Amino acid sequence: MAQEYKLKDISSLDLKNGEKREVEVDGIEGGKVLLAKMNDKTHAMSANCTHYGAPLKNGVLTPDGRLTCPWHGACFNLATGDVEDAPALDPLAKFDILEKNGGVYIKGEEATIKASRRSLNHKCSPQGPEKVVIVGGGSGTIGTIQALRENGYKSPITIISREPYLPIDRTKLSKALMKDVSKLLLRPEDYYTSAGIEKVTDEVTSVDFSKKAVSTKSGKSYPYTKLVLASGGTPKKLPLPGFKDLNKIFVLRTIQDVEAILSAVGDGKKKIVIIGSSFIGMEVGNTLSKENDVTIVGMEKQPMERVMGEEVGKIFRGLIEKNGVKFQMEAGVDKATPSKSKSEDVGAIHLKDGTVLDADLVVLGVGVAPATEYLKESGDVKLMKDGSLKCNELFEVEGLKDVYAIGDISTYPYHGPGGNGTLTRIEHWDVAQNAGRSVGLHIAQPTSKPKSFIPVFWSALGSQLRYCGNTVNGWDDLVLKGQPDEGKFAAYYAKGDEVVAVASMQMDPIMTKCAELMRRGKMASKSELQNGVDPLELSLPAEVKI
Numbered sequence: 001m002a003q004e005y006k007l008k009d010i011s012s013l014d015l016k017n018g019e020k021r022e023v024e025v026d027g028i029e030g031g032k033v034l035l036a037k038m039n040d041k042t043h044a045m046s047a048n049c050t051h052y053g054a055p056l057k058n059g060v061l062t063p064d065g066r067l068t069c070p071w072h073g074a075c076f077n078l079a080t081g082d083v084e085d086a087p088a089l090d091p092l093a094k095f096d097i098l099e100k101n102g103g104v105y106i107k108g109e110e111a112t113i114k115a116s117r118r119s120l121n122h123k124c125s126p127q128g129p130e131k132v133v134i135v136g137g138g139s140g141t142i143g144t145i146q147a148l149r150e151n152g153y154k155s156p157i158t159i160i161s162r163e164p165y166l167p168i169d170r171t172k173l174s175k176a177l178m179k180d181v182s183k184l185l186l187r188p189e190d191y192y193t194s195a196g197i198e199k200v201t202d203e204v205t206s207v208d209f210s211k212k213a214v215s216t217k218s219g220k221s222y223p224y225t226k227l228v229l230a231s232g233g234t235p236k237k238l239p240l241p242g243f244k245d246l247n248k249i250f251v252l253r254t255i256q257d258v259e260a261i262l263s264a265v266g267d268g269k270k271k272i273v274i275i276g277s278s279f280i281g282m283e284v285g286n287t288l289s290k291e292n293d294v295t296i297v298g299m300e301k302q303p304m305e306r307v308m309g310e311e312v313g314k315i316f317r318g319l320i321e322k323n324g325v326k327f328q329m330e331a332g333v334d335k336a337t338p339s340k341s342k343s344e345d346v347g348a349i350h351l352k353d354g355t356v357l358d359a360d361l362v363v364l365g366v367g368v369a370p371a372t373e374y375l376k377e378s379g380d381v382k383l384m385k386d387g388s389l390k391c392n393e394l395f396e397v398e399g400l401k402d403v404y405a406i407g408d409i410s411t412y413p414y415h416g417p418g419g420n421g422t423l424t425r426i427e428h429w430d431v432a433q434n435a436g437r438s439v440g441l442h443i444a445q446p447t448s449k450p451k452s453f454i455p456v457f458w459s460a461l462g463s464q465l466r467y468c469g470n471t472v473n474g475w476d477d478l479v480l481k482g483q484p485d486e487g488k489f490a491a492y493y494a495k496g497d498e499v500v501a502v503a504s505m506q507m508d509p510i511m512t513k514c515a516e517l518m519r520r521g522k523m524a525s526k527s528e529l530q531n532g533v534d535p536l537e538l539s540l541p542a543e544v545k546i
Contacts, residue, residue, distance in 0.1 A: 004098075004105045005113070007033070011102055013042045020067075022047050022057040025106070031113045033095060033106060036061055038078055044097040044106045045081055046116040049074050050090040053116075060512045063542040067092075068516060070509035071466065073430060073456035081118055082150075085453055086143055086433035089186060093118040122149035122195040130155035132443060133214055133222050135204050136230035136371075137161030138170060140407040142186050143433035144228050147440025149195050156196065158222055160214065162203040163254060166192060170253075171429050174283040175460040179258045204231070209380040209400055226402050226443050229375075229389065230436065233368030233408035233427060238275070242336030246346040248361040249336060252280060253368075261363060268292055270360040273349045275333055277303035279459050281365030282316065285325050286462060288363075295326045295357055297333060297349070307471070308503060309478050312491050315505075319462030319487050328355065336362065368427060370409040384411055388425050393450035395439050404439045407432035414472050416454050417518050418500030424472040428457040452544055454515040463487045466511035469501030469518060479529045482507055494526035510536060519544050 008024040015021060015037040025031035032047040034056050049056055049069040058070040065078040074088035081092035093116070095106040112118065132148065134141050137159055145157055159167075168184035178184055192199055202216040207227070214222045235251035243249055250261050261284075264270070268291030274281045277298025285296045300306060302313030303320075317327060332352035336359075339347030349357045370387040381400060384390055389405040390398040391412040397403045412435075413421040431453075438451035459465040475493040482489035488506040492499045502514040514535050517523040522541060524533045 002107050002109050004107050005031070005110075007035075007104045007106060010035075010104045013037075013097070013099060013104060015042055018061060018063075020057050020059070020061055022055065025113055028110055028113055031110070032116075033113065035097075036067065036078060038063065038065055042097060043078055044095040045076075045078075046092040046118070048116040049088060050083075050092065050117040051088040056092075058509055060509050060516050060540075062516055062540045064544070066516070068509075068512050070512050071464070072458050073454075073468065073512060073515060083146075086139075086430050086437060089142065089146060090117040090120060092116075120150075120191075122146075122191070124149060124154055124194075124196040126154060126156040126196040128155045130225045131223065132157045132226045132228065133224035134159045134228040134230055135161075135207075135214065135374075136232050136407070137163050137165075137167050137199070138230060138232050138407060138432065139167070139429045140228075140230035140232075140432035140436040142167040143436025144230065144406070144440040145195070145197055145436075147437040148444050151441050151444035153440070153444040155225075156198070158198045158200060158224075160200045160202055160204055160216060160222065162201065164201050165255065166199055168255070171458075173255070173258050174252055174280050175287065177258050177262060177284070177287050179255055179262060181255060184255065204374045206374055207378055207381075209378065209403065212402070224402075227404070228436075228439055229372075229397070229403065229405040229409060230407050230432070231371040231374070231409055232432075234371045234373075235364065236367045236369055237364060238333060238366065240333060240335055242338070242346070246336055246338060246344065248345045250361065250363050252284060252363060252365070261361070264361040265292065271295075271358045273297060273357050273359040273362045274365060275349070275362060276365030276367070277327070277329065278307070278365060278367070279304065281363070282320060282461055283459060284363050284365060286320050286323055286460065289320070289323045289325045293326075294324070295328060296320075297328045297331050297351070297357070299330065299332065301330055303327070303329070308491070309475075309493070311478060311480060311484075312489075312503060315484050315487060315489065316461045316465075323462060328357070331355070368408060370425070372409050386411075386425065390423065394442050395435050404442075406435035406439055410435065414470055415452075416470055416500070417521075417523060418473050418475075418495045418498055419470065420473070422472045424470065426455050426470060428455055430456045452519060454518045456511070456515060463505045465503060465505055466508070467501065467503045468511050468515040469493070469499075471495075471501050473500075475500055477526060479526055481529070492524075492526065492529050497525045497527055499523050499526060499529070513538075516540055 006026040020036045034047040051074045054071040060068045068075045075085035081094045095108040172178040206215045274285045274296045305313040334350045339345040388411045395404045411425040414424045434453045477494045479492040491503040493501040504510045
């Protein structure tokens with residue numbers, strides 16, 4: 001039952017517009033709330049982001065009432081606490097606030113204050129002739145189903161995924177090699193039951209778009225009125241000698257992949273070769289380096305050079321090397337050869353320059369391809385050269401009615417800085433979930449406008465990397481601020497004088513602030529940054545221009 005609680009060390013609501021303040025709640029151990037004032041009104045709400053618990057006092061508050069997490073870009077509506085942008089799933093709790101007897105009080109329940117979130121009520125008994133079918137069980141799927149139920153969609157929803165579990169936080173697979181399903185689930189099973197959402201474990205084999213039906217490997221057919229394709233990516237493998245035939249050469253996409261890798265690692269002290277120096281390879285290498293001899297093989301001069309540039313890639317390399325990881329860069333792979341003790345297992349990786357790397361196991365991190373194999377026999381849809389689906393700003397698939405595509409399989413017009421509507425495919429967890437939120441809203445409310453969001457991603461590379469924007473049309477200059485040698489920096493990627501992307505480490509909330517500036521067309525230019533302008537000092541207009 002709700003009751004009044006006094007806030008510690010505050011006697012009056014003296015905040016200024018735009019100010020945030022975290023305060024402790026008297027009488028509740030560990031209890032905290034955030035006070036925030038905008039447009040002459042003070043709000044009291046949960047103090048931490050509902051995604052990974054970041055302190056929202058360090059976030060960014062905008063004039064139009066958005067409160068954005070300093071870590072991963074999750075955004076909440078200041079007035080309601082509702083989620084506006086991924087990757088948060090639960091809304092913030094809001095509390096009535098009052099002044100009396102020389103103090104400030106909030107009214108709420110102790111459990112809600114401690115939880116630092118508001119429980120969602122998506123309870124639904126589905127009915128009606130409409131039916132949404134979602135192919136895939138990842139980030140885009142969870143974004144879609146939440147937005148559907150949040151926005152009043154009361155008809156049946158069916159998820160078809162070949163993965164035997166409900167949607168999980170896939171980012172923890174590569175960043176932590178986590179395999180415990182209970183710790184990975186984004187929502188518990190009873191959420192889906194209560195929300196009237198059916199989960200089918202099966203593999204989609206084809207779609208009849210004219211009849212509006214999805215067929216599966218088990219021989220079943222699922223009719224739909226709206227279809228959301230969110231089948232994700234398929235890890236690429238190397239078409240080189242030994243890679244197809246030898247055991248203990250792994251990719252990483254599922255919990256089963258993590259289990260297989262950890263089983264091969266055993267009690268540690270293994271020689272592990274990671275092929276690929278992009279995000280998956282670097283994260284896995286960093287995680288495995290604690291008890292193993294790890295070597296990362298990459299084609300570029302520095303890790304992640306294609307996306308992040310040589311100068312920033314060198315920073316990442318230094319951070320990972322401190323954890324014991326070795327690198328073979330500017331290297332090409334020639335073949336994999338068997339173990340001398342067990343001929344069916346890999347024993348070494350041979351590079352094109354003659355270097356031989358002993359290997360007890362190998363992990364491939366060489367990218368993913370859009371998982372659209374089930375569509376290749378359909379004459380109703382035309383796949384793009386990379387196997388993805390061409391979509392518009394609402395993620396509707398070109399040439400098809402009532403069909404959407406999101407996540408790794410979607411190529412859509414990018415309107416962020418430097419985008420100018422250029423078609424692009426972005427393989428980010430956060431992008432898939434925001435796209436799902438946009439699709440769910442559009443299905444539930446067909447007159448809704450396309451959702452505006454700036455792509456955000458993060459990575460664990462010895463320190464936490466934050467990134468916003470996209471370099472769909474490339475970048476030609478880099479402005480680097482901070483103390484890069486200490487792994488503390490903000491990197492601004494520019495095309496001409498326009499900043500199109502920002503990466504940071506240990507400089508929160510710079511990425512979040514830049515993403516909000518980008519949404520409004522107010523990001524500092526390259527020349528302004530070179531002349532000492534600090535984005536954290538720039539004001540945020542209320543209007544969105546993306």
